[in-house]
Amino acid sequence: MIQHDASYHRWSPYVEEKWYLITSIDDYSRYLLYAEIVEKETSWRHITALEKVCLRHGFPLSYYVDSHSIFRFLESRDSVWKSHYLKTDEADPQWKQVLRDCRINPIYALSPQAKGKVERPYRWLQDRLVRTCARENLRTVAQVREVLRYEIKRYNEHQVHSVTGEVPVIRFRRAIQEGKTLFRPFQVPSPYQSTKDIFCLREERVTNAYRKISFEGMELKVPGVNPYEKIELRMVPDEKTGLTDIRFWHKGTLLGTQKIKNTILKRVHF
Numbered sequence: 001m002i003q004h005d006a007s008y009h010r011w012s013p014y015v016e017e018k019w020y021l022i023t024s025i026d027d028y029s030r031y032l033l034y035a036e037i038v039e040k041e042t043s044w045r046h047i048t049a050l051e052k053v054c055l056r057h058g059f060p061l062s063y064y065v066d067s068h069s070i071f072r073f074l075e076s077r078d079s080v081w082k083s084h085y086l087k088t089d090e091a092d093p094q095w096k097q098v099l100r101d102c103r104i105n106p107i108y109a110l111s112p113q114a115k116g117k118v119e120r121p122y123r124w125l126q127d128r129l130v131r132t133c134a135r136e137n138l139r140t141v142a143q144v145r146e147v148l149r150y151e152i153k154r155y156n157e158h159q160v161h162s163v164t165g166e167v168p169v170i171r172f173r174r175a176i177q178e179g180k181t182l183f184r185p186f187q188v189p190s191p192y193q194s195t196k197d198i199f200c201l202r203e204e205r206v207t208n209a210y211r212k213i214s215f216e217g218m219e220l221k222v223p224g225v226n227p228y229e230k231i232e233l234r235m236v237p238d239e240k241t242g243l244t245d246i247r248f249w250h251k252g253t254l255l256g257t258q259k260i261k262n263t264i265l266k267r268v269h270f
Helices: 043-057 094-102 112-136 141-157 168-177
Strands: 002-009 019-026 032-038 062-065 105-108 201-206 212-215 218-221 230-238 243-250 253-261
Touching: 002 043, 002 112, 019 043, 019 141, 032 043, 032 141, 043 094, 043 201, 094 105, 094 201, 112 141, 141 168, 201 212, 212 230
Parallel strands: 002 062, 062 105
Antiparallel strands: 002 019, 019 032, 201 230, 212 218, 230 243, 243 253
């Protein structure tokens, strides 16, 4: 089981902004599988975190998260922007849809206290990061990320955990060697062809009489499909190029791809 969460904190006393620390920690070994500081918490940031864990370590059995709207639809909280007849968990957020394709079970904590195993590393990291940023006069996200990478390496590979009595990486690797892990080898689930088809943002549209779909104020032509067919758009944004790769799927078949500018996607948050 992977415990996954985000912490919103002012990491440097010299910067007014608060940033998010997103982490994934192995429940058994306390090994930090993923840790990154980002300026904005979005579904795409959490999907990226999930992708890096799965590509490096394989598919875990489950992810343990809170009931943040990124992870879970709750009727009483989210029904303002969803149809009123949808009940809790009847609508899947983007992150949960990725888990479903990967056959990973989401488990939801019922209270903040139930996530103590991931909260303790947060407190430890907060203390270490803030002290280092204050001592070294760090003011940018890039500088804080460098400190984070150093501290994660120290925590994973050199520090004996107070609960397990072992160094996290040693305990994690021994569990794999002894066959005590529930991680499954990574492979792209059928019928998909690429990691872009799994770790992505999703939308659905219906083609019009001219075999086109309307999306974000544009008309996109979809090859090889009849009018009035439901099309699934699987989108992978690239922050470096500023382009989003849209992959058109219909009944288990990839129909084609198209690239558009990230700035066009007003309703899709990266």
